[in-house]
Amino acid sequence: MATLILTAGRSYAESADRYIEAESQVTTEHETKINGNRVRYSAEIGTQPVWDDEGGAVATLHYTYYKRSDVKDDTTRPLLISFNGGPGSASVWMHIAYTGPKILNIDDEGYPLQPYGIKSNPYSVLDVADIVYVNPVNTGYSRVLKDDKGELPSKDSQQKMFFGVNADIAYLAEWLNTFVTRKNRWRSPKYLIGESYGTTRVSGLALELQNSQWMYLNGVILVSPTDLGIERDGPVKIANRLPYFAATAWHHKLLKPEYQAMALEDFLPQVESFALNELMPAIAEGGFISEQKKQAVIQQVAAYSGLSEAAIAQNNLAVSTSYFWKELLRDESKTVGRLDSRYLGLDRQDSGSRPDYNAELTSWLHSFTPALNYYLREELNYKTDVKYNMFGPVHPWDRSNDTTGENLSKAMAANPFLNVMIQAGYYDGATNYFDAKYSMWQLDPSGKMKQRLSFKGYRSGHMMYLRREDLKTANDDIRTFIKASLPANDQPARYRR
Helix, strand or coil: CEEEEECCCCCHHHCCCCCCCCCEEEEEEEEEEECCEEEEEEEEEEEEEEECCCCCEEEEEEEEEEEECCCCCCCCCCEEEEECCCCCECCHHHHCCCCCCEEECECCCCCECCCCCEEECCCCHHHCCEEEEECCCCCECCEECCCCCCCCCCHHHHHHHHCEHHHHHHHHHHHHHHHHHHCCCCCCCEEEEEECHHHHHHHHHHHHHHHHCCCCCCEEEEECCCCCCCCCCCHHHHHCCHHHHHHHHHHCCCCCHHHHCCCHHHHHHHHHHHHHHHHHHHHHHHHHCCHHHHHHHHHHHHHHHCCCHHHHHHCCCCCCHHHHHHHCCHHHCCEECCCCCCCEECCCCCCCCCCCCCHHHHHHHHHHHHHHHHHHHHHCCCCCCCCCECECCCCCCECCCCCHHHHHHHHHHHCCCCEEEEEEECCCCCCCHHHHHHHHHHHCCCCCCHHHEEEEEECCCCCHHHCHHHHHHHHHHHHHHHHHCCCCCCCCCCCCC
16 A cells, blocks of 8 residues: 655656655555564555754755554654764665665665665664654665756855854754654654664764754664774784784684684684783884884784784784785685775786775665665556665765764763664674774773663675674664663663762
8 A cells, every 4th residue: 555645846747857856755555574573564655854943945855764563652652753864875775785674686785686686684773662763864765855847956055054064063953953843753763773874873863862852862873883983003003904904804804823722702812902001012112113113013013914914014003904805815815895804806917005995885785775675666556757866965064063973972971761782793894893882992092871871793795784693783782772762661761979
């Protein structure tokens, strides 16, 4: 069953122009099985305006809202609000590969299969939470709107309104207020989940929603987080890469037998300890480190990273990630992926200091793009000639005044109910897992809130959920996080002495 409402602009028959309606809504009814149990749900897909201070529609955001239809009282049912990153990336990635009721037709390690398409997700968190996937301006079908004169705002005006760390957070908070009001979800426990740059977005939204919209959250989930404005330059930045290098080398079986014989989760803590306690101080000493100490550090970095001692020495211990992707399997004429180092690439020539392309991203786009376009049109019945932007035009992006990590910490301090979980793949070289751990430590340097902060690691990359084993585990971790962060009835939000 499907219903279609178009409430703004002209009908499709009245114009050959390609544009998106400022407001639209299509609802379909579905049924699936999650963890063996039957779940009935509705899928509402549509657009909702972004308004300026004068109440005029300046943009419209495309969303997909899944609501369990066999739950009659949603006042205590959680609402999970999902964003991807980029900036400039649509919500497609987590929508049809992670938490939603449908996932890509891919193999158990995440590689594309033909025919392209989707299948039921037996691990979706829709059993415990309703979910809305939001596309920020110029991603997915979301677009800037023309004014009454048929003109778009200038590029400068668009950037000030939408395309920057703080502008993005401000207009999305307003949009979410409207969405929650329209769907009558103010009493529901609310959670934000963001992936990659989406973690910057949801970290900032946690405080913005609290301070400007008076909307308090129960949880924030950071998937493959960015730096969140937390400083980690110099020796910290360099040393933090080594555990990721070690995980990748372990995966490709390039380490000593004693390391390869260890479970990855047992091996990595010793690499992390070395990175913090030996590599970081050695880098800080620079050219004034003793030759004996330098050689000892070089030998150990080589042993952990799978690179040669010569490569480590030639880079003065400061091996860049791009060099690592090119160098690790150079002798085999292969490169490893940036966002997921399990993926292999082929370069035009073996020499050079960085790969020609991102092996993993081409694989992902290979499978996501046709599946998403089919799914929205044929199964959710949303039809438009507007192109779905997997990556949309949002640059230049204003990254100034990024205090999103600090803002998340402030939101937690002011809201005793707010919990944070970080999820990261060990083979992610873009937002590596040890940087994610470091950011978690800096979110609460006092240790006063550390019981409300947790970290989960997975044997995969940036989109850990593409590997079927991690799809199950990561969704279970979200499910457990949501259940554990729901306060008991009549439990007050307060700190006690």
